[in-house]
Amino acid sequence: MKKFNIFIIFLLIANCSSPITVFAGSTPVIRPKIGLALSGGGARGAAHIGVLRVLERENIPVDYLVGTSAGAFIAALYSGGVSPDEIEKYVLSGAMQKVYKTNFSIFRALFINLNKVARTLLGKPFYAGLYNDHRLHYFVDQAIAKNDGSIELNIPLHIIAVDLITGLPVVIKSGDVGLAVQASTAIPTLRQPIPINDQLLVDGGILKNIPVDEAKKMGSDLVIAIDVDAKLEQRSLRDFRSFEGVITRVISLGLKAQSEHILDRADIVISPNLGSIGILDLDPKSLAKAIKSGEEEAEKMLPKIKKKFEQKHSYLSLKPTSK
Numbered sequence: 001m002k003k004f005n006i007f008i009i010f011l012l013i014a015n016c017s018s019p020i021t022v023f024a025g026s027t028p029v030i031r032p033k034i035g036l037a038l039s040g041g042g043a044r045g046a047a048h049i050g051v052l053r054v055l056e057r058e059n060i061p062v063d064y065l066v067g068t069s070a071g072a073f074i075a076a077l078y079s080g081g082v083s084p085d086e087i088e089k090y091v092l093s094g095a096m097q098k099v100y101k102t103n104f105s106i107f108r109a110l111f112i113n114l115n116k117v118a119r120t121l122l123g124k125p126f127y128a129g130l131y132n133d134h135r136l137h138y139f140v141d142q143a144i145a146k147n148d149g150s151i152e153l154n155i156p157l158h159i160i161a162v163d164l165i166t167g168l169p170v171v172i173k174s175g176d177v178g179l180a181v182q183a184s185t186a187i188p189t190l191r192q193p194i195p196i197n198d199q200l201l202v203d204g205g206i207l208k209n210i211p212v213d214e215a216k217k218m219g220s221d222l223v224i225a226i227d228v229d230a231k232l233e234q235r236s237l238r239d240f241r242s243f244e245g246v247i248t249r250v251i252s253l254g255l256k257a258q259s260e261h262i263l264d265r266a267d268i269v270i271s272p273n274l275g276s277i278g279i280l281d282l283d284p285k286s287l288a289k290a291i292k293s294g295e296e297e298a299e300k301m302l303p304k305i306k307k308k309f310e311q312k313h314s315y316l317s318l319k320p321t322s323k
Contacts, residue, residue, distance in 0.1 A: 042279025045070025054295055063219075068184060072160065076157060098135070161186075179194065225266035
């Protein structure tokens with residue numbers, strides 16, 4: 001089939017999220033289902049917004065979303081019907097900074113002990129971490145809620161976290177979306193773990209930062225991984241004089257070790273050039289730069305995405321259908 005005809009079909013069915021079979025005459029045409037795996041990376045995760053904008057502009061459908069940490073935050077908003085432009089406004093307006101910015105102050109450290117004493121007196125469990133507020137949780141739920149307060153996702157969504165009790169990754173497939181995002185972004189020691197059912201959940205990036213395998217399990221024929229990990233470079237001694245400098249370096253080392261073994265499993269890898277943007281650089285200038293980098297890298301990858309789509313389409317069209 002000619003490229004033109006393939007992408008006419010693409011345009012007609014771009015907003016569908018279930019298995020699709022279109023009949024052109026007597027010949028069945030099956031569209032590959034596309035899954036996105038959005039990695040964690042703190043402020044660097046703003047690059048996901050730029051990638052989503054390009055895919056939407058090019059009418060490339062997204063059938064499944066799976067995200068870890070910052071990727072879970074962006075995936076949840078997009079799955080809930082928030083457009084890339086709207087997400088960008090939230091991020092650049094300072095909303096993201098307000099609900100997630102970590103302040104490494106002595107007052108925050110003192111507050112931990114006060115909070116611990118208060119919860120002990122009230123008979124409530126205390127879990128270690130600088131922050132225990134749920135601003136991110138409530139922000140996500142409010143952003144995706146309909147006028148009547150209900151939440152319905154437009155795209156199937158899975159969120160990755162890690163259970164401290166079992167030491168294993170956890171895939172959150174249902175329940176409170178905002179709470180799942182709060183758990184997936186709970187960086188240990190910085191944010192308190194989130195109890196959900198019998199689990200105590202923290203940042204999914206610890207064990208599964210780029211959830212390619214989960215996107216495949218959801219039913220994706222073509223998996224696009226968006227990798228916002230920092231490229232490791234030698235740092236100077238002065239970079240580690242602050243608590244923030246040490247913790248961000250440790251996180252980056254862990255994320256890098258994972259990505260080397262996972263990215264080969266994706267059909268397409270989009271790795272924006274995010275330069276020196278750090279995981280906690282939540283200022284508007286850094287976030288805008290990350291969004292722009294995501295957009296530019298996605299545009300560069302469009303020919304490869306379309307080629308891979310055509311290959312998957314041809315394979316599915318020739319594959320015998322079950323009766």
